[in-house]
Amino acid sequence: MTTLPTSTDKKLGLVIDLDTCVGCHACVVSCKGWNTENYGAPLSDQNAYSGAASGTFLNRVHSYEVQPADKAAQLIHFPKSCLHCEDAPCVTVCPTGASYKRVEDGIVLVNEKDCIGCGLCAWACPYGARELDAEEKVMKKCTLCVDRIYNTNLPEEDRQPACVRTCPAGARHFGDLGDPDSDVSQLVAERGGFDLMPEQGTKPVNKYLPPRPKDVEPEFDILAPYLEPIATDGKGFVGWLDKALSALPGGAK
């Protein structure tokens, strides 16, 4: 059993905009690249050039279809990584203390030296956000790029998680969700950001912004004046045109 801090100084996390995510997987691969080369063991690949390849990823994009009763079906792209929960069951279940939540910023990390690869944390996580690396046999998870966000070797503007820096559509935002005045907190307030599976009681720090309503049928009566016919055929159109032109500046002769 490992204990969680009673509170953290900051609640660093991600805000992911499901209205904007086009499902391009840029975040997935950028994360793979950075975290293969950096924090802890590399993210390995099995059957890299054969069969059905499968490797370790800290961030994946899933796609779900939604079929409203009276409208066209919709497709929602759903990026998923560790949500850095305030009540993180993956930490409390860890038998060695390898999984922990940082006091200063709330990031949930695995100390790979102490990880025995038992997999209890992955079992405890209701989001499926942890992956046991098949090569190194240690548990891997999103570090919120803890080796980028404070890294003084990087220009200040680059001190953000790799997935946020690379997201082409700007669907990913990083900041302190414990500070109600932060940009990310404001965004959550404006857009009705929500917790993933709140009934699990994990109090995730990461938030999702909901897709805006789609395929809203306009009231045609409001739009109708825009298409009020001025003619029924080419000849009538020319008649209207002559009048319209004479009304333009310099028109009437």
Place this chain on the structure above:
Amino acid sequence: MTKQPVLDTSPPVSDEVRKTTCYMCACRCGINVHMKDGKVAYIEGNKDHPVNQGVLCAKGSAGIMQHNAPSRLRAPLKRVGPRGSGEYEEITWDEALTIATDWLKPIREEAPEKLAFFTGRDQSQSFTSLWAQGFGTPNYAAHGGFCSVNMAAAGIYTMGGAFWEFGQPDWDHTKMFMLFGVAEDHDSNPIKIGIGKIKARGARVIGVNPIRTGYNAVADDWVGITPGTDGLFILALVHCLMKAGRVDLDYLARFTNASVLVNEDPKSEQFGLLLRGKDGEPQVIDRRTGKLAAWNGQGVEPDLSASYRHKGVTHRPVFHHMADRYLMDEYAPEAVAERCGIPAKRIRAIAADLARVAFDEAIELDREWTDFRGVKHDKMVGRPVSMHAMRGISAHSNGFQTCRALHVLQIILGTVEVPGGMRFKPPYPKPPHAHPKPHGRTQPGGPLNGPHLGFVHGPDDLMVKDDNSAIRIDKAFTWDNPMSSHGLMHMVISNAHAGDPYKIDTLFMYMANMSWNSSMNTSGVMNMLTDTDENGDYVIPRIIYSDAYSSEMVAYADLILPDTTYLERHDCISLLDRPICEADAVADAIRWPVVEPDRDVRGFQSVLCELGARLDLPGFVNEDGSQKYADYADYITNHLRRPGVGPLAGWRMGETGLQDGRGEPNAGQLDSYIANGGFWMEHVPENCAYYKPFNVDYQAWAVKMGFYDSPQPYIFQLYVEPMRRFQLAAEGHGTRQPPDHLREQIKRVMDPLPIWYAALEDGHVDPVEYPIHALTQRPMAMYHSWGTQNAWLRQIHGVNPLYVPTKIWEANGFKEGDWARVTSTHGAITVPVAHQASLNENTVWTWNAIGKRKGAWALDEDASEATKGFLLNHLIHELLPPKGDGLRWSNSDPITGQAAWFDLRVKIEKSGAPDVTQPAFPAIKSPVPKGPTDQAWKVGK
């Protein structure tokens, strides 16, 4: 609680950052390549770069896996087994170049057209075409004919530029963005950045696409149109807008040929042509005088409605002709709704919204500007509706007219080159007459008489002999497809095999996987490449191929010239070619070897420099006969296309020092590019930012920068007169006459105002027997066949089921894990199916180019791509089914020759599950070793 470990949160990131240009797809983003111990450790986007502004897609971030892919070729190869077997021996570069020279030199001296040199997805066409021109063969093109030539050509002919490399939405001002079928890599990151901006502002996105994935999944409104009917839908919008008078009259009068007069005498040789003055300029009626005036006369106020009668012949303005046509009931929403699969009410609602946003939400920028008639405007008026489209609407046999229709819709709303609308990127806008015409005159031992590709303006510009037979092997610029500005690469192998119009000796290709995903009729093409004549000789006698990787095509060549990866090479992304500019900036860029190759491979363009010298090609040898350019870097630095204009526009040498745009070569130019992050950029002056085709300040700036040598103001061509010239010939006018079997087709399709006609395949294939449309899409995380050799990307798209809409899914009783047999008039495939509800109810689709041939790409033969992946290409023939007239009818747009991939019709039935997808082909022997089973990639200590 447990004590927290002490972390080093500031580890060193890399030893060095080298900035170059990505090549994981055609988007050409700037990348920062982080190096550790001389190896590539991490790749991220370059924040200063105009294309991607720091972001990078999945492909770009996976570049490290491409650069190190086991599939990389290692040395030149000479075929030792039969073609298609994959049996090769490695040879030296000297031997390889000697073989190539021995094959090519006699051809050049006797009949240069016996060489067909076609490049695929290369980004050096201004260089490769120069080489082909020097060789003297008319048979050169790149891959545009099987990609998006309809979009490019319709854009140039209509408005002097199209989308992607030519133009983009004004992302910062637009309020409504309408996106038609698009290939994701055709402006990959900029579109995602733009959609992000629009979404952040709460502006609206409308997606028109049979498939609701990707961009269409985030669109506020999805129009799940029936494939091939986009033109009909667009013309219905035009109908609604014109019928309501919701058109920008001032813009149409001033900046388009809507006011230009058209001859209406059916007996005249000028019937349907524009009335021209003594100086040859098209005429309008000047509202100030009521008299004729040239369209570009100083101070002229063109009248959109005045007619002109002279010697008994009436001339009416183009706009009257448009009114006659588009107000007809056949374009009413009710008349098109069923064919488009869109309710009439929805079409009207979209038209009304376009009108509302364009006119009631117009924007103004306080910027003065002066037009080419000398008229001063005190502000820039914007109509904030923008549009973008690409392959989805263009890869049909009605694609050219559909793309034209889209541009006409943009133009009547006044949304091109205005704030909030669509903006061109330098060096565009550029009207069709400022481009070359095609050239094809050969001479033994000498160069071609000019550039191969260009824009025709009438029958006189065709590449046909007196008997109407084709000058080019791909039959580009013939009566079959007169305006084929990008050539027809998809017809080269088929025509060469058939000896139609003639036989060739050597087929020389670069970066084009023609024996697999880049060809229609894939198994047919494999047979053509291996077919032998009565003497046992190959029908296509010699094949030279250059590629960096062990693609399926490698097995079919006699000589392989191994290319480098994109991180090991020089390249220029040039204004002479397919530039990377943004609407607000002119820019070009380079690639440079951020790492040196560890194999015996050479950049293909450097190889052409040496081969060109061995063949004594003009432009590739000095006066003393020695090699002119040591390598591609030397060419990039020192080549002059015109006085003062070279491949790169940045840091050229002026009289008093370095300058941009025009200037003499600068020996340190590439170093300047490297120091600046791999690119050069100069901002478009603020008063030149919009109305560029008409804006005198922009025109002067364009001349200064070297885009062209004199101002080229023009007006948009709603009515494309060159098309009318082909119709006139088909009607019997003029000396250059089409063959009789093509007269009716030309009269019908070469309409100078946009029309819609059903896909030609519908006339050959029974729509009742084959009721389902079948499409492919390119995934955002893969580029053509390249992604599969990438250990990270193939984990995202390792298989490609056929996605089936609910109606067809239920009608066939499909269940998860089922397989289906899919049949077209040409062939059948047996493949896994998956259900997708967010899909046009009569359309099935799959991801493009995931399926792989066993043995290719250094993959194990059990790779999922080779067992569960498949190609739709097996169902598509490069020819339409025979009509019984003995002629070979190409499965292409009859105007441009664009490959009509998306005309495909199929039927589908449930099938048992075979071991692997069908058809299956025997494995090819790999010229490179297979990759490791597992990997844990890390280059740093």
